[in-house]
Each structure stands twice: as structure tokens, then as C-alpha cells.
Amino acid sequence: MATIKLACFDSKPYDVKFIEAENAKRRIDIKFFAERLGPDTATLAAGHDVVCAFVNDQLDATVLDAIHAAGVKLVALRCAGYNNVDLAAAYEKIHVVRVPDYSPYAVAEHAVALMLTLNRKIHRAFPRVRDNNYSINGLLGFDMRGKTAGVVGTGHIGKILSGILRGFGMEVLVYDLYPDPAFAAASGCVYAPLDELYRKADIISLHCPLTPETHHLINAAAITKMKRGVMLINTSRGKLLDTAALVDGLKSGAVGYAGLDVYEEESGYFFEDKSDEVMLDDMLARLNSFNNVIVTSHQAFFTKEALENIAATTLKNIALFFASGELPNEICYHCGKVPCPKKSSPDGKCF
Numbered sequence: 639m640a641t642i643k644l645a646c647f648d649s650k651p652y653d654v655k656f657i658e659a660e661n662a663k664r665r666i667d668i669k670f671f672a673e674r675l676g677p678d679t680a681t682l683a684a685g686h687d688v689v690c691a692f693v694n695d696q697l698d699a700t701v702l703d704a705i706h707a708a709g710v711k712l713v714a715l716r717c718a719g720y721n722n723v724d725l726a727a728a729y730e731k732i733h734v735v736r737v738p739d740y741s742p743y744a745v746a747e748h749a750v751a752l753m754l755t756l757n758r759k760i761h762r763a764f765p766r767v768r769d770n771n772y773s774i775n776g777l778l779g780f781d782m783r784g785k786t787a788g789v790v791g792t793g794h795i796g797k798i799l800s801g802i803l804r805g806f807g808m809e810v811l812v813y814d815l816y817p818d819p820a821f822a823a824a825s826g827c828v829y830a831p832l833d834e835l836y837r838k839a840d841i842i843s844l845h846c847p848l849t850p851e852t853h854h855l856i857n858a859a860a861i862t863k864m865k866r867g868v869m870l871i872n873t874s875r876g877k878l879l880d881t882a883a884l885v886d887g888l889k890s891g892a893v894g895y896a897g898l899d900v901y902e903e904e905s906g907y908f909f910e911d912k913s914d915e916v917m918l919d920d921m922l923a924r925l926n927s928f929n930n931v932i933v934t935s936h937q938a939f940f941t942k943e944a945l946e947n948i949a950a951t952t953l954k955n956i957a958l959f960f961a962s963g964e965l966p967n968e969i970c971y972h973c974g975k976v977p978c979p980k981k982s983s984p985d986g987k988c989f
């Protein structure tokens with residue numbers, strides 16, 4: 639079989655390291671591009687069979703048409719989320735695969751790190767002690783045991799997080815479009831309508847995908863239904879949360895804490911060193927000004943185990959497709975599920 643040619647966009651040194659280590663077994667011809675994939679960079683894909691993309695690469699109709707015309711047959715996302723891909727535009731042109739569950743532990747554990755840091759104010763204690771200030775005024779936290787957590791989305795990550803929080807002795811209310819009663823029975827979590835979860839939870843953590851239905855799921859109306867002083871954690875996608883409404887909630891005290899690994903307009907900032915530049919994003923600057931907000935730069939996935947799994951599954955997805963046409967991690971163009979429950983329907987399509 640001819641050598642597979644792969645164009646890997648938005649490549650950082652850690653991507654190159656883990657993908658090259660995995661490729662030692664496979665010998666795919668990989669060209670790493672630091673550039674993000676978008677209308678201005680799509681021409682770089684010319685001469686390649688596959689494009690490997692990450693969360694902030696832009697895979698809209700224009701880009702998909704351009705890379706299709708350039709001969710690309712497969713888009714291999716090296717991430718779980720796929721909201722940056724216009725699946726309808728890809729349909730019958732380019733197959734799109736992802737890495738569905740490279741390490742749900744990495745993301746769930748990062749959500750817990752944000753919760754504990756915010757609650758026990760470690761981010762404020764650390765610089766104080768380094769400045770020889772050993773006062774603990776203002777650092778009062780709360781026992782998590784006995785409190786109620788609300789977990790929105792009980793897929794791979796939401797389930798792991800729920801289990802960790804049950805281990806803390808928390809009551810865990812969960813919400814999902816497709817509840818899993820066996821998981822609830824085994825874990826002691828309780829499925830509840832979203833309004834009840836909002837009303838009762840002391841900490842709310844988002845683990846559903848970004849879809850038209852979940853865009854600004856947490857907006858001003860939702861915040862008014864929550865306990866005053868609620869802690870909001872978002873490690874999923876920035877646009878699940880209306881940032882302006884969050885800022886208003888933080889200013890009024892309706893929201894007591896926010897831990898954000900993702901941000902609505904993150905693509906201009908996250909993953910890049912902007913420390914020599916003037917901050918131009920007023921909303922991000924405002925978020926960073928609150929002492930009860932922690933923003934991390936989309937690093938929840940960033941563990942050694944996750945990067946090894948991402949590299950292994952991404953290259954396996956590619957090798958399998960070109961060897962046998964198999965696409966076990968193809969994203970269904972209609973429902974987004976992997977595998978699509980309707981893939982076995984007589985017409986073989988979910989539409």
C-alpha cells in the first residue's frame with residue numbers, strides 16, 4: 639500500500655513528540671504545521687490524504703470543500719469534541735473520525751482540581767505564603783461532604799466525575815438527554831430535571847457537548863434558578879456558558895465561584911503565549927480580574943496518558959481506514975454519536 643500522507647495542523651511540540659513516538663510503529667508520512675486549519679491555510683493540505691485537526695481548527699463548509707478538492711479523504715480529529723466541524727458539509731465528501739474517550743479521567747480530575755482550588759482558595763493562598771504572608775483571613779472554604787453536586791451530561795467524563803464526587807460524600811444529581819439508569823443505580827447518583835438540579839446543587843459541572851440545543855445552556859435565566867453563591871465549572875466547551883451572564887452573576891454574588899477550562903472566545907488566546915501583548919479581550923480580562931474565578935487554557939485533557947491515547951487512536955483511525963475502509967470512530971453526520979445506533983439501518987445512513 640502507498641504511504642499515507644498526513645497533514646497535522648495546529649501542531650505544538652507536545653503533539654509532535656507523542657504522535658512521532660506512536661508513528662514509529664506505523665510509518666505514516668506526517669507533515670506537522672504550526673498553523674491552525676482555516677480558509678487561509680487549507681491549501682497546505684494539498685497533496686495529503688488525511689488532515690489531523692484539533693479543537694480550534696476551523697472545519698466549516700469552505701475549508702472542507704477546499705481540502706476535499708485538494709484530495710483529502712479523511713479528517714482525523716485528535717480530540718473528542720467535534721463542534722468545530724460542519725458535519726453536513728462533510729457528508730459524502732470526507733469522512734470525519736475523532737477520539738471518543740482518550741482519558742475521561744484527565745478531564746474529570748481537572749474539574750475536581752478547579753473545584754478544590756476555588757473552594758479552598760489555593761490560588762490565593764499560594765502567592766500569599768510565597769510573600770511571607772501567613773494570614774488565612776479570606777480563605778474560608780466549605781466541606782464538600784454532604785453538599786450537592788449537579789453534573790450535566792453523564793457520558794464518559796460526567797460519569798467519572800460523578801463517581802469521584804460520590805467518593806467525597808456528596809449527593810450527586812445528574813442530568814442527561816439519555817439517562818443511564820444502570821449507572822445511577824450503581825453509583826448512587828440521581829437523575830433529576832435540569833431545573834431541580836439548578837435549584838439544589840452547590841456545585842454545577844458541565845459535561846455535555848456543544849450543540850445548537852446546549853449553546854448558552856447556562857444563561858441569565860438559568861443562573862436565576864440556581865442557589866445563590868453556586869460554583870460553576872465548565873471543562874466542556876466555552877459556548878455552553880453565556881460569559882456576559884456569568885460576569886453579571888459574579889458581580890451580583892448569584893455565582894460564588896467559576897472554574898473555566900474553556901471560554902467562548904478562546905480561539906484567539908488559548909494554547910498561545912500572549913504574555914508580551916496587550917490584552918484585547920475585555921470579557922476574558924474581566925474574568926481574570928475576579929478572585930473567585932479560575933481560568934485555565936483548555937488543559938483539562940493534558941495528561942501523559944491522554945496524549946498517548948490520542949496519538950494511538952488517531953493513527954489507528956487513519957491506518958484502519960486506508961487499509962480496510964473501516965471507521966470505528968466515525969462521527970455520525972446526523973446524531974454525532976460514535977458508533978451511530980442507526981448505522982446498521984438498511985440504507986446504512988443515519989439521515
Ligand code: NAD
Nearest residue numbers: 718719791792793794795814815845846847873874938939
Ligand atoms: P460523551 O459523548 O461521552 O458524553 C456527553 C454526554 O452528554 C452524553 O451522555 C450525551 O447524551 C449528553 N448530552 C448531549 N446533549 C445533551 C444535552 N442537551 N443535555 C444534557 N446532556 C446532553 O462526551 P465526553 O467524553 O464525556 O465529553 C464531554 C465534553 O467534554 C465533550 O463534548 C467535549 O466538548 C468536552 N471535552 C473537553 C476537554 C478539555 O480538555 N477541556 C477534553 C475532552 C472533552
